[in-house]
Amino acid sequence: MITGKNYIGNKLSAKGSVTHKTINPKLNIENPTVFIEATSEEIDEAAQLATEAYKLYRKVSGKQKAAFLNAIADEILALDQELIDAYVTESGLPEGRAMGERGRTIMQLKSFADLVSNEEWKGNTFDAAIPDREPLPKDDLRKTVTPLGPVVVFGASNFPFAFSTAGGDTASALAAGCPVIVKAHEMHAATSELVASAIIKAAEKTGMPNGVFSHLSGRGPIVGSALVNHPKIKAVGFTGSIGAGRAIFNMGASRPEPIPVYAEMGSINPVVISPLAIANRGEAIASTYAGSITLGTGQFCTNPGLLLTVEDENTEAFIQDLAKKTVAIDAQCMLHPNIKAGFDKNEKTVTSQEGVRTVAKISGDLKENYANSIIACVSGDDFLANPKIQQEVFGPFSIVVKTKNEAQLVEVIEALEGQLTGTIIAENEEVSSLTDIVDALANRVGRIIFNGVPTGVEVCPSMHHGGPYPASSDAKFTSVGTHAIYRWVRPISYQSFPEELLPDSLKN
Template identity: 50%
Template sequence: MYQDATISEINEAMQRAYAAFLEYRHKSGKEKATFIRAVADEIEALGEAVIEVAMRETHLPSVRLTGERGRTCNQLRNIADVVAEGSWVDATIDTAIPDRQPLPKPDIRNMLVPIGPVVVFGASNFPFAYSTAGVDPAAAWGAGCPVVLKAHPAHPETSEMVAGAVRKAIEKTGMPQGLFEHLQGAGFEVGKALVLHPKTAAVGFTGSYVGGKALFDLANQRPVPIPVFAEMGSTNPVFLLPDALEKEATKYAKMYAGSITGGMGQFCTKPGLIIGVEGEGLDTFSKTLANEIRQIAPVPMLHAGIAKAFRTKRSEVIGHEAVTIDAETEGTYQDLDGIPSVASVNGDDFLQNTTLHQEVFGPFSLIIKCKDTAEMNDIIEHLEGQLTCTVIGTDADLANAADLIAAVSLLCGRVLLNGVPTGVEVCAAMQHGGPFPASTDGRFGSVGAHAIKRFVRPLAYQNFPQHLLPDELKDGNPLGIWRMVNANWEK
């Protein structure tokens, strides 16, 4: 049984993290990259033991957890490669023009610098990729920031094992000990104390809207507010266009049955709303999807809290008088199991009831049956910010879909064509974040190397001698990185 960290332990951890920051911020990109790669090596060295513990704590299968660990190590190494190369700091140089009239132009040089200790909250649904050494810690370390990690109470032992791997990497690479602090905490008070601590410079969070918004509000109540980068989920609406429904309804229904129920629907990119215009094609889609859903066996969800929340939210939706339950699993289920299911509602009733717009985290999706394309467009205007939006259409549909695609692109961080939103590729071009309430700051994402830029700020040096400048800004470009010099990109 793990005990919640005390206020004294939290304060000591934050003080150690700040002391480490004063040293680590001066490490070169190659030194930081060596450490980050060592973290990946040490996680792999944990072998099957950590997979077995994670299986016991989360009810997730071995194949899913093994794949997630691989993704975690890949994203660590991806960020390490970007940090080692160095151009991510956006070095910008405007050289002096001392004889400019009427006033001389000073020499000004600018780059991104780390902001300080980052508090990261481990996620419940990704015990590796969004937790102890997941993308938030990796991005913070890449930026030059120490991490204070609050383990998620759903998988505390898994978190402890990964924390041990990080500590080994710190020791092997000679990094300051406070570069990583690991705290347990099932209660809100631990998180509150971490967000309010004066040495905390930023917060990374992946989870529910309620949790993320509470942390965001706390951070803005501080004497010195700090940024909270919270990814808070999404209904990820899917728009079915008429020609695709007429020609390929069965194909897409089967595809979406898997996306809705994969991982028992416990992905933030699960398609929770499916929107189409009434007609034979949508009827075929709905019937096929219902048949597929009935055949999907329920399995335990991550923990009792998520299972309870799923059933509560699902009951609120299907209990609405305008909503029809189309299908649910024909298998028997236990208290922790998800209930694969799909329901439907007409467009007007959906527009009139904003409770139907909210995420149901689990294996459930709501089909919205619009009377015409005008009603579909009306729904787009009334949806809140999303992580993803998907458009399903043939070439004939897409020839006339420019306005629809432009409209849905205002809602989300990633717009897809003819696919499923589940499955988030780890690469530089990925955007995993979106307008509020999908995340607290839609300008940033939490996947790929661009996630580093959440934990930095620009700093300009004016009229500095060469020996006092960072290598990234010195004449001659000793690091050989891409820089903007007098409005021209050069290396």
């Protein structure tokens, strides 16, 4: 049941007077539930409770944590149609997308449960004592990892399940042994509260300490800022815009005790398409990328927002075909009026720059909050001369850069900000000539794709979802896949320790 209240551990709380409602973007009306925003007192209570829970939860065995994570998955499934309906009503996304994203969220939880069901993920090391070593004896040394402490997770706007309340950040932090306080995304407050209720039920059923999970509502930066600055919080997970992510990162760094902020932010995900690939299969590439550009109304952090090619006699025909196929796809609803306003503003900023030409744009009257997909193009010279053209347009938008030659194409890649992904579309006989392009992309992105699309992020150990700034705040870590757990732990060594005082995983 949706109450509009906050969860402070397993207790519902509504001490505040500031409220808000979510919006049904398809109907462009407010949803009925009133959500009560967390007060400073409730924020402090949640942080204090998480700190007490951490003392116990950090010592919970891997098998017990696995049972907890699996129970969360079961409780989410038990919410059934009520949860799906809340998702669709608050996001404007179709029921099929809701079902698919719920399945991914369940899989993430179960993946982390499998990971922590034994101790191998910790990478423990043992160096035996050598008391008679000359000229100095060697002590017994053993190293493992220990959880950082209470973690704040910000719900994401574009993935109400998979990157939100029980998404990858929460699942990996709980797997690591860190209590979690979720700051619900204001657009998805009902969806978030329902998922929070499932986590609370799972914690109670599996005997986890009260305070291992809390859930707070709040619009704007007030609640989030208070959480990031709270002295009991030890790390933050965020998925969203560059502006908000950088503000949170700066807060974490400027605290008296700085804390890590793992922010996954903006990306335009360059795609290099060779002239030979266009000549051989341009129509198929155009069809594939029209689908990728408009998938989910372009509201993916891996949306292919930048296509790069070397101009030749086939380039303009390919661009026209891509544009035609893109705008032929029916306009879709965006997540929220604010996101639609941001899309319109950023699209106008990019397309108004000198040398940028709008090739095609869905025209005519659209419903409120529906996006008019756009394909634009620009020369390599104009792109390099104007950094504003690099701006992310979050939605169904992509710009094609026509470079003079491969040297300029590499120069364009090298001029880019950090990105989550880079893609190469080329023929097999070209592989030996792609080294410079691969090297340039490897220096700017966290994942390189060959003859595929960047949309679609597999949840597995080999996935890296991160990249040089501003794609993420720390390119060494991923927010997707089981290696995401390493954001929430730190190494610790034990030297010459009595057996009974060692963590279980380091005992003989």
